[in-house]
Amino acid sequence: MILGLHLLAFVLYATAWVLQLQGFRGGREPGISGVRVVGGGLAVHAAGLLLYALSYRSLPLVGLGPASSSLALFISLFVLAASVRTDLRAAGLFLLPLVLLLLGEAVVVGIEPTGRQIAFRGPWFVLHVSAIFIGFAGLAAASAASIMYVFQFRALKRKTFGSVFGFFPALDSLDRLNKVGLAVGFPALSVGLLAGWSWTLTFGRGLALDNPGTILGIVTWAAYLVAIAARSRPGPRGERAAVISVVAFLVTLVAFLALRITAGEAGFFL
């Protein structure tokens, strides 16, 4: 049943993305139908995770499958929240593939608890993981806005009035989405890292700087700082801040993949 709900959510997200692609090809601003499908996908996805929590008496935060699914849920929440503003519906074009990737991974590796459940519980741990997921989702939303900003900026400067011009939102709207992504994600990530540190203290340990999770958290936090600093410089900030935001996200993504590949057993938590 949990897997079935995840598969259904996957299909709905994929449908929403196809609708976005069709709108992009036609150079038309996205309609309401895609938003409804994302809403449906989100509801089914949330039901799947709720069922997981009820079935295993544990939040889906540990283990690659459940954690990927939860992160996907947070990102799709950003998609839906952005879609409340008509001019930001296009955000799904870049965020939905990320959702599909995470959800697909969850389905492939299995949405089941690992044997490490007992150690990973308690309010600090829940706060730590949830806040970090919101931090990652915020950075993803800010980066999606930035990617669209760069494309739209170039279309407007180069006067190419095609699909990008027609489908992507206004520069100001994208700048706001970037700002909101950073404003929500950075504090959340900071809280998440602090909560994680506090949580390790309960085991009588200090900050383990050689832990892949810690390294990824610090890299992401630094990426946020760079993106925020780029926005606060004087002068026309739009395109520069957008490019830096995209680079910061890519650095985080590369760091995640590198740690996953090289960390071995120590990286199970990523």
Added chain:
Amino acid sequence: MDDATIALVGLSHHTAPIELRERVYVDATSVRDTVREVMASTAIHECVVLSTCNRTEFYLHAADPASAEAVAIDAFAARTDMGPGEVEAFLYHLHGHDAVLHLFRVAGGLDSLVIGEAEILGQVGDAYEMGLSLPDSVGPVLHRLFQSAQAVGGAVRSETSLGRGAASIPSAAVRLAAKVFGSLEGKSAMVVGAGEMGITTLRCLLSEGISDVLVANRTLDRARETVAQIGGRAISLEDVWGTISDVDILVTSTSAAEPVVTHDGLESSRGQTGSPLVVLDIALPRDVEPGVGGLPGVFLYNIDDLQKVVGATEEARRAEAAPAETLVADHATRFWRWYRSREVGPLIRGLRAHGEAIRLAELERLLVGLDGLSESDRERIEAATRRLLNKLLHPSTVALRQAAADPNAIGFLDRLGAELRLAAGSGQSQEATEDEIEGSGPADGSADAESEETNEARG
């Protein structure tokens, strides 16, 4: 069957030059006299005049379409120095379903100069409202026709993408500014050169919520005249550089031979300003040096760029025209079905009256030889004949309603109507019916079988 139908006589940008369209234009002050003049003809039951800069059309519900058309042609000729024969070369006449389809296409913006433009829907509504304000101008047919047309126009805009995008230079300017700023609420704009196109563009921007307007002109008096009409503040050309860093949108439309806005001038005026500036140069020759577009945060568009936006919109709208045409055609068919079914009502009543006359005559003949029948038996016989008649006529009534919507059945319905009028007029219903029954009725009793089937079908 009644010969009345919906008729349309008109001319538009497709058939007539602007000089003629201007002359036949019926404004709000003269529409009352024009309608009164047309409706003086007894052939015309209802009349609505739709007159815009691109079309003037008379929509008529008329007993005799040919006479009604002649009246409308005379009305057109009276507004020109041409005779009816000459003016007719610029006119189109449509009847029935074609006239309905035409109005629905007009309301949907499919017949407009700029496909999908929204203004025409309001003009269709205004024509209808004007008709309502005139005595006897709008009756049940044109009332429903124009209400349906407005609903169709709304459906085209809500159910298709036909109305999206920018279809004129000023609307393209607004779209470009909106792609930079999102909402234009609270933004500021400056127009340099108080020419017609510049002011039209400014009006479009104002309608999108621009709150702060500056008008700069070579002669300050002209700038003051302009702000007196549209609001804002008038400044001289010399003051432009001092205020340009405060505006979000700059529209230039002077007739200067040399660029008015230079790269160096704008660069030094803006300094380190972080906010974007959209520059819309709609002048020929251009008012803004091309290098201005390379300044950070500055988005420069000239008249060619705006044309490209309009072109892209037109292309997208042409692609959307097919679903809109289908939608309009469906609505026209639905309306026409209603209209014909309404028109077939008298025919059905005539058929039933004819049947009832036969029933009563046959009943009377039957009862003459049955004096010994009790009152209740007589009532039972009477009820049986009534039921028989109803069952026989039911499929015919349904078929007539369906045939009413079929243009190929019009000849048949007309003949049936004529036969019924003839039968009613000659008082020979009874004999004719006997002939019909004996001459053309099925010999194998299938009529009874059919009646039984109908009974079963009706439960």
